[in-house]
Amino acid sequence: MKENNAPKTIRLADYKAPNYLIDTVHLDVRIYDEYTDVVAHLTVRANPQVPNASAQPLELVGADLELLAIEIDGEAVSSERYQIDEETLTISNVPAQFSLLTMTRINPKTNTSLEGLYVSKGMYCTQCEAEGFRKITYYLDRPDVMAKFTTRVEADKQAYPVLLSNGNPEERGDLDNGRHYVIWEDPFKKPCYLFALVAGDLSVVEDSFVTTSSREVKLQLYVEPHDLDKCDHAMDSLKRSMAWDEEVYGREYDLDIYMVVAVSHFNMGAMENKGLNIFNTSCVLANAKTTTDMGFQRVESVIAHEYFHNWSGNRVTCRDWFQLSLKEGFTVFRDQQFSADMGSATVNRIDDVNLLKTVQFAEDSGPMSHPIRPDSYIEINNFYTTTVYEKGAEVVRMIHRLLGKDGFRKGSDLYFERHDGQAVTCDDFVKAMEDANGVDLSLFRRWYSQAGTPQLTVTADYRADQQQFSLTFEQITLPTPGQPEKLPLHIPVAIGLLGPDGQDLPLQLVDGATVDPANPILELKAAKETFVFTGIKEKPVASVLRGFSAPVKLCFEQTRDELAFLMSNDNDGFNRWNAAQRLTVAVLCDLMQAYEAQQPLSVDPQLMAAFRSLLTDESLDQAMVAKMLELPTEQFLAELLPKPVQVDAIHHAREGLKKSLAEGLRSELEQVMDRCPLDAEYRYEVDVVARRSLRNTCLGYLMSIADDRATEHCVQQYHQATNMTDQLAAFRSLVHSDRQEKQRIIADFYDQWQAEALVVDQWFMVQASSPQRDTLEQVNGLMKHPAFEMTNPNKIRALIGAFCNNNPVNFHRLDGAGYGFLADQIITLNKLNPQVASRMATIMTRWANYDKVRADLIKAQLKRIKTEKLSPDVYEVVTKALNQ
Ligand code: B3K
Ligand code: ZN
Numbered sequence: 001m002k003e004n005n006a007p008k009t010i011r012l013a014d015y016k017a018p019n020y021l022i023d024t025v026h027l028d029v030r031i032y033d034e035y036t037d038v039v040a041h042l043t044v045r046a047n048p049q050v051p052n053a054s055a056q057p058l059e060l061v062g063a064d065l066e067l068l069a070i071e072i073d074g075e076a077v078s079s080e081r082y083q084i085d086e087e088t089l090t091i092s093n094v095p096a097q098f099s100l101l102t103m104t105r106i107n108p109k110t111n112t113s114l115e116g117l118y119v120s121k122g123m124y125c126t127q128c129e130a131e132g133f134r135k136i137t138y139y140l141d142r143p144d145v146m147a148k149f150t151t152r153v154e155a156d157k158q159a160y161p162v163l164l165s166n167g168n169p170e171e172r173g174d175l176d177n178g179r180h181y182v183i184w185e186d187p188f189k190k191p192c193y194l195f196a197l198v199a200g201d202l203s204v205v206e207d208s209f210v211t212t213s214s215r216e217v218k219l220q221l222y223v224e225p226h227d228l229d230k231c232d233h234a235m236d237s238l239k240r241s242m243a244w245d246e247e248v249y250g251r252e253y254d255l256d257i258y259m260v261v262a263v264s265h266f267n268m269g270a271m272e273n274k275g276l277n278i279f280n281t282s283c284v285l286a287n288a289k290t291t292t293d294m295g296f297q298r299v300e301s302v303i304a305h306e307y308f309h310n311w312s313g314n315r316v317t318c319r320d321w322f323q324l325s326l327k328e329g330f331t332v333f334r335d336q337q338f339s340a341d342m343g344s345a346t347v348n349r350i351d352d353v354n355l356l357k358t359v360q361f362a363e364d365s366g367p368m369s370h371p372i373r374p375d376s377y378i379e380i381n382n383f384y385t386t387t388v389y390e391k392g393a394e395v396v397r398m399i400h401r402l403l404g405k406d407g408f409r410k411g412s413d414l415y416f417e418r419h420d421g422q423a424v425t426c427d428d429f430v431k432a433m434e435d436a437n438g439v440d441l442s443l444f445r446r447w448y449s450q451a452g453t454p455q456l457t458v459t460a461d462y463r464a465d466q467q468q469f470s471l472t473f474e475q476i477t478l479p480t481p482g483q484p485e486k487l488p489l490h491i492p493v494a495i496g497l498l499g500p501d502g503q504d505l506p507l508q509l510v511d512g513a514t515v516d517p518a519n520p521i522l523e524l525k526a527a528k529e530t531f532v533f534t535g536i537k538e539k540p541v542a543s544v545l546r547g548f549s550a551p552v553k554l555c556f557e558q559t560r561d562e563l564a565f566l567m568s569n570d571n572d573g574f575n576r577w578n579a580a581q582r583l584t585v586a587v588l589c590d591l592m593q594a595y596e597a598q599q600p601l602s603v604d605p606q607l608m609a610a611f612r613s614l615l616t617d618e619s620l621d622q623a624m625v626a627k628m629l630e631l632p633t634e635q636f637l638a639e640l641l642p643k644p645v646q647v648d649a650i651h652h653a654r655e656g657l658k659k660s661l662a663e664g665l666r667s668e669l670e671q672v673m674d675r676c677p678l679d680a681e682y683r684y685e686v687d688v689v690a691r692r693s694l695r696n697t698c699l700g701y702l703m704s705i706a707d708d709r710a711t712e713h714c715v716q717q718y719h720q721a722t723n724m725t726d727q728l729a730a731f732r733s734l735v736h737s738d739r740q741e742k743q744r745i746i747a748d749f750y751d752q753w754q755a756e757a758l759v760v761d762q763w764f765m766v767q768a769s770s771p772q773r774d775t776l777e778q779v780n781g782l783m784k785h786p787a788f789e790m791t792n793p794n795k796i797r798a799l800i801g802a803f804c805n806n807n808p809v810n811f812h813r814l815d816g817a818g819y820g821f822l823a824d825q826i827i828t829l830n831k832l833n834p835q836v837a838s839r840m841a842t843i844m845t846r847w848a849n850y851d852k853v854r855a856d857l858i859k860a861q862l863k864r865i866k867t868e869k870l871s872p873d874v875y876e877v878v879t880k881a882l883n884q
Contacts, residue, residue: 123200329392502569
């Protein structure tokens with residue numbers, strides 16, 4: 001039943017082209033201490049594609065605006081002719097073509113939603129995607145309305161010497177009263193979600209890039225003065241992204257200037273505004289002293305991601321927000337390809353798949369499950385999800401796999417050529433891929449409309465007498481909200497069959513077909529299919545779903561011997577790692593059983609032996625060794641294993657395994673630590689990163705013993721480390737242990753780094769994810785720490801987010817205190833920053849995965865939240881969570 005005042009649901013099926021179009025926008029933004037005035041000159045015309053459009057009133061959207069003036073073609077509009085309500089300005093009897101002037105007043109200083117125009121540490125900045133432009137002026141705030149923007153920004157010159165907007169600076173000058181202005185012109189038509197403006201006192205780092213066609217592009221990074229020493233890596237990553245996009249996709253940058261601005265208060269990672277990217281400081285600043293290798297990696301990939309949007313998102317944009325994955329899925333795929341080319345491709349793939357399996361699979365089996373192209377939403381900001389982004393990227397990756405590298409490039413060339421300057425749909429993307437390659441992807445399109453993770457069950461059968469080996473695949477997708485019936489999907493399964501020597505056998509099917517050795521995939525299209533291979537002289541070991549060629553849950557029973565064999569022989573790096581994971585999970589399941597039965601934990605010697613050979617064989621790729629030694633996280637296991645989630649058994653089995661491995665392999669672990677000494681000088685290069693990661697994995701194991709010797713080593717590393725990767729690894733191991741030394745180290749770390757906001761975030765995060773039993777009490781204390789700020793999303797993610805997401809055993813405390821804590825924070829954030837509040841609320845949507853006691857406690861908190869006056873963001877999540 002629909003409740004009173006329930007926010008309304010928007011549906012893809014109701015999409016209609018706009019009645020009016022806007023060709024040009026002249027914005028004049030005047031920043032004053034108390035308020036900001038925005039004068040907007042729009043040239044508007046009825047949409048020729050819509051019959052009778054000019055007979056309709058013009059409906060502009062606006063939020064939190066005070067309208068000061070309104071004119072059409074230079075004449076004031078009388079008050080009978082227009083109407084204003086909470087969200088719209090409706091003007092009746094407008095001409096078929098006219099110029100509209102509005103003047104509105106806004107208050108960026110009180111805007112804590114970080115959407116629209118707001119202030120972060122004294123700097124004015126904007127965030128307009130998805131629907132923030134309506135908080136700046138009345139507009140047709142939808143992506144299929146594309147206009148040419150000219151923006152004049154005016155402010156006090158001393159307080160705001162830097163005034164930026166999209167495009168090229170055309171004019172600047174001084175005004176009376178110590179004020180000044182700059183006029184920016186963006187020659188490309190764009191939807192308003194790509195609009196940006198910055199006013200502040202910022203320092204700049206400059207460089208340049210010469211494009212394929214010899215145009216010189218000025219590159220600028222704007223940061224606070226004390227961050228000037230953290231810009232090199234982002235600048236370097238930007239230049240590499242520009243070169244890569246020219247080489248791999250034939251895409252050149254189009255303006256003469258590319259600016260990136262770093263801000264401390266930002267709801268997500270970064271934003272691809274045309275020519276003026278705005279970045280969370282955490283995704284742009286990096287240097288050895290303050291940033292871990294993971295941080296460096298993140299900067300590289302986010303810089304690339306936002307840069308790649310210039311083509312996949314800005315030049316070709318989305319028709320409506322249901323098509324979000326058109327730009328996000330494709331751009332994530334592009335940034336993943338880039339990172340794979342820059343570093344270790346296999347390690348990158350493993351990390352991406354882990355995220356998908358941990359977060360996206362969980363989302364897709366819960367009440368927020370949606371297709372990568374959703375059918376409906378209440379609040380679009382709730383749909384910037386791992387499904388739209390990461391599963392969206394997997395869907396593009398499958399197209400790449402099906403068409404091959406060259407076919408995919410032909411398709412992307414056609415897509416960019418056909419749709420440059422347009423706002424299009426996911427279907428247009430698939431159509432370009434089809435047309436360029438002469439293929440039919442009609443069945444494949446189901447990936448766009450069907451939600452849920454398919455389960456793919458594989459059974460193998462070997463007939464020695466016929467020298468035949470068969471693989472039978474059965475796919476099934478469980479119902480998701482609003483989609484009770486599911487259809488089979490087109491699934492590319494990359495495979496190999498390993499002979500006794502560990503080499504791949506030639507793949508010959510009984511029907512005479514061969515599997516392309518250059519692209520060995522089986523294409524599934526039905527609910528159940530069998531493939532029979534001939535000429536197989538001995539029983540092979542199958543390596544299925546190599547490279548994780550499709551986002552499915554694979555159920556394939558293989559023996560521990562087979563897994564160990566794959567672990568050392570598979571020529572597919574991803575599956576070699578995956579075999580190690582599967583073997584580890586099998587052992588963890590033994591230990592969970594033992595834990596539940598209150599029996600002593602004993603580790604399968606096969607795993608011990610496998611890990612020993614990983615540690616001692618120096619010929620192996622060290623990055624891979626580090627990855628294979630990493631135990632699956634508790635969150636990963638919670639998603640993977642049968643429900644209800646055995647929170648405590650998972651935690652204790654994992655801790656127990658870690659400790660047993662450390663005790664059994666102590667000398668090998670110590671030898672690796674000796675073999676990988678601390679670096680005198682930091683370099684961010686694949687082999688050095690691998691060495692650090694291996695060393696710190698070993699340190700983590702040894703610290704699970706936490707005796708005097710291990711602790712002494714750890715404290716020593718903490719003090720001697722010359723970079724944040726090594727210092728933080730030691731810090732984390734100490735803080736997560738029960739050693740007394742940690743109190744001194746926690747204080748010491750803060751003393752050393754209190755001036756570096758991003759390092760303080762790490763300090764919060766490490767403490768909030770400690771498995772020690774008093775962590776919630778510690779977190780409650782830290783909420784009152786002077787460095788904690790409820791209006792800064794980075795701080796919220798570091799403390800509240802880390803506790804609730806990365807600390808299952810404490811968050812899911814049986815007394816429900818963790819849930820009560822989260823609900824309190826959601827209630828506070830709902831008023832301050834609905835987007836961040838609703839992100840936090842998604843954690844509570846998974847109550848059905850837990851035992852009755854915990855599920856009831858979570859539901860009680862959801863109900864408590866529901867009694868508040870909720871933002872649409874939180875309302876949507878909480879209602880869907882309760883109605884599942
Ligand atoms: N496009 C932005 C995300 C905007 C999120 C709005 N709630 C960043 C990105 O994906 O590149
Ligand atoms: Zn993006």
